[in-house]
Amino acid sequence: xxxxxxxxxxxxxxxxxxxxxxxxxxxxxxxxxxxxxxxxxxxxxxxxxxxxxxxxxxxxxxxxxxxxxxxxxxxxxxxxxxxxxxxxxxxxxxxxxxxxxxxxxxxxxxxxxxxxxxxxxxx
Amino acid sequence: xxxxxxxxxxxxxxxxxxxxxxxxxxxxxxxxxxxxxxxxxxxxxxxxxxxxxxxxxxxxxxxxxxxxxxxxxxxxxxxxxxxxxxxxxxxxxxxxxxxxxxxxxxxx
Numbered sequence: 001x002x003x004x005x006x007x008x009x010x011x012x013x014x015x016x017x018x019x020x021x022x023x024x025x026x027x028x029x030x031x032x033x034x035x036x037x038x039x040x041x042x043x044x045x046x047x048x049x050x051x052x053x054x055x056x057x058x059x060x061x062x063x064x065x066x067x068x069x070x071x072x073x074x075x076x077x078x079x080x081x082x083x084x085x086x087x088x089x090x091x092x093x094x095x096x097x098x099x100x101x102x103x104x105x106x107x108x109x110x111x112x113x114x115x116x117x118x119x120x121x122x123x
Numbered sequence: 124x125x126x127x128x129x130x131x132x133x134x135x136x137x138x139x140x141x142x143x144x145x146x147x148x149x150x151x152x153x154x155x156x157x158x159x160x161x162x163x164x165x166x167x168x169x170x171x172x173x174x175x176x177x178x179x180x181x182x183x184x185x186x187x188x189x190x191x192x193x194x195x196x197x198x199x200x201x202x203x204x205x206x207x208x209x210x211x212x213x214x215x216x217x218x219x220x221x222x223x224x225x226x227x228x229x230x231x
Contacts (some may be wrong), residue, residue: 035220037167044210044222044223044224044225045159045161045167045210045212045222045225046222047218047219047220047221047222050217050218050220058218058219059218060218060219061219094166094167099169099172101172101173101176103173103176104154104173106154106155106173106214106215107214108155108214108215108217108220109157109169109172109212109214110157110159110167110169110212111169111172111178112169113166113167113168114166115165115166116166
């Protein structure tokens with residue numbers, strides 16, 4: 001069974017930096033497309049960033065230039081480096097595995113999610 | 124960016140009754156549409172992908188249909204554990220991945 005666990009969330013002042021970690025079990029980060037999704041308190045799901053198996057990375061406009069997704073294959077871990085944090089970045093951040101539909105060849109849905117880690121940006 | 128909308132925002136249903144949730148895309152996403160269930164305090168759980176394929180372990184009372192811009196999630200005979208928020212997500216044109224705002228199914 002695929003499982004993911006995030007860590008690193010905490011309270012931080014605006015302008016600060018934070019690095020979130022995501023450790024999967026049951027699979028390796030280097031073989032998979034993986035993503036970060038966030039959910040502000042009482043709000044819906046917002047996609048944040050994706051890293052392809054080959055290493056390409058993409059970001060939501062709201063975090064582009066401030067957040068960096070990466071992975072360390074030797075530690076089997078996924079990361080989200082968050083800089084210049086703003087109050088509107090306050091959310092639970094979850095990592096997820098991006099699945100592949102063998103019947104259609106499509107990919108892009110999220111079949112395993114971690115429980116998330118809370119980031120609170122406030123003065 | 125493809126914008127996803129969902130209706131209704133809230134659906135009040137009695138246990139044992141059925142529920143129909145709608146999701147609309149601002150442009151065609153073909154069949155590349157997923158549905159997720161999120162119970163309070165829990166991570167989202169994949170229910171449906173490819174618009175109509177149930178994910179592993181998902182009960183048969185959950186079914187999805189549609190293609191292009193109009194999609195439906197149907198829950199037959201709601202159980203207590205089905206009262207939750209449901210999100211649709213397109214993965215036809217990404218990045219970005221886009222989610223609908225969610226439909227909350229609560230107890231009538």
